[in-house]
Amino acid sequence: MLLALLLCYAGFTALCLSMDRHHGALLHSKPSPRRRLGLRVGGWVLLLVSIWPAVHMAGWSRGLVDWCAVLMLSALLLVWLLPYRPRLALILASVGLLVSPVAAFAVI
Template identity: 90%
Template sequence: MLLALLLCYAGFTALCLSLDRHHGELLHSKPSPRRRLGLRLGGWLLLLVSIWPAVQAAGWSRGLVDWCAVLMLSALLLVLLMPYRPRLALILAGVGLLASPVAAFATL
């Protein structure tokens, strides 16, 4: 379930960065249309891929419920971090993406 959490958080962070306000706040620049599209596609792709580890861990019936819980938890974490510690939110997404392969091998 850790892998699903890491992927969901990274996906929501990418979707967050695709918005002008958050991109400017975190990276101090306005995203180009191409970067904005890439962040949106990457964010949605990460959210879709995060279904797989949840289903692998608990089956379709319980895995989808667990995935919904992980979605809500990762979104809540991002929403709580953005106003007070926006740089920490970005750092956690990067660390989560780097730790994802380790979490994937740990579930094998």
Template identity: 80%
Template structure:
């Protein structure tokens, strides 16, 4: 479930960075249209792909329930971090991106 959690958090952060407001707050620049499309596509792709590790570990019935819980937990974490610690939210997304391959090998 750690891999699904990391993928969901990074996906939500990418979707968050695809907006002008959050991109400006976190990276101090306005996103170009190409960057906005790429961040949006990467975010949705990661959210959709995060179903796979949850279903592989726990099966379809329990895996989808756990995926919904992980989805809500990662969104809640991002929503709580953005107003108070926006740089920490960005750092956690980077750490999650780097830790995802390790979590993928741990599930094998």
């Protein structure tokens, strides 16, 4: 479930950064249309890929339920961090993407 959590959090952070308001608050610039599209596509791809470890570990019936719980947990964590610790939200997403290959080997 760790891999699914890391991917979901990174996906939600990418979707968050694709919005002008959050991108400006976190990175102090407006995203270009190309960057905005890349962040949106990357965020959705990460969210879709995060289904795989959940289903792989627990099967389709339980895995989808676990994946929904991980989705809610990662979104809740991001929503709590954005107003109070925005830099920590970015750091966690970056570290999550760096650690996810290690977590992927634990799943396999």
